[in-house]
Amino acid sequence: MRTAEFDREQVLEAAMEVFCQKGYVKTTMQDLKEATGLHPGSIYCAFKNKRGMLLAALNQFIQSRWRQSQLCLDSEEPLDGIQYYLHQLAEKLCMHHPHCLLSRTVADFSSVDNDIRDALEQPWRELLERLETLLVKAKEQGSLKPSINPQNAAWLLLISVFGLRGFPQFMADEKSLHACIDLQINLMRCE
Template sequence: MARPREFDQNQVLEKAMELFWAKGYERTSIADLVAYTNVHRGSLYDTFGDKYQLFLACLNRFQQSSYKFVAERLNCPGDPKEILRLFFEQTIDWALNENEKGLKGCFMTNTAMDLAAFDANIASHVEAFNLKLESSFCDLLQRAQPNGNLASKHSVRDLARFLVNTRHGLYTMAKTATDRAALQSVSNVALSFLG
């Protein structure tokens, strides 16, 4: 008879995600994961599979929490331009400031830069994440359209893709640019097509 698990899977996933986020997939060893999660190697393997499967579980966890966050921010009532402005303000805040756990940037953006070009499975996760973001931006922009607040010759879909790219770009740029004004200028340009 198998022994019952003596750890909370959600807590272990959260800890593993923090470590992958801080160090990246390649620089995180199983020994690191064991030490950081305080779960034995065999238990990690039995529960999550190998390091790669654990990383995918962390990526899925991040995707779900990000979808919830984006939906809460972009699907709220109000002026679409103000909603977007606040969304990008918060993105810049997070991009520039490591949180209390030392996590820099966006886990998905970091993964896209580190692994997506070499791993088709990871690339498909990043693409799914981007498509979901794109859909949320589309919904917001479609709300702006009837009021004549969408001053652009581009389609809503093209603008939504541009906003997805802007979000990732802010996180990427913040890795080397510590001047908030530089990131703010990017956000201002992104908002300029909304009247």
């Protein structure tokens, strides 16, 4: 049997867009065929099925966009890095890039599929750990209020990140989103 030849990264980017816009359940093989330019036989050969293509798209999303966006967190002052990261998320939302493959897939799946649940959980856990590490550093540097528990604050920020990623585009008021981000971070800062 001949191996299908295509740019895997490009195909998965196209599949991501479809899964983000329609959700897994409403995405058909015809949608994937139109978006990727692959015939169903090639999709089945490379990914086994629609679920396999979703898992591959999730993996690519995590490896590229998710990890890339976390580079925003790098800063000498941890709270500045977190604030910058949140502002970047808000800007993407307001620039009509509201769909996040992770958030959309969470909305489509409950705990019925262990592989998908594990793929979804990993980046959120990594972000939670990264936020907590940054908040501990901020506390050590004296920029985080002493009364704030870094672990609890990390959970609060994770909820904010998830909220931004799932925020409806039609309600995205850029000025208000940025003001709320500044408020949240400033409430954590030492005066």
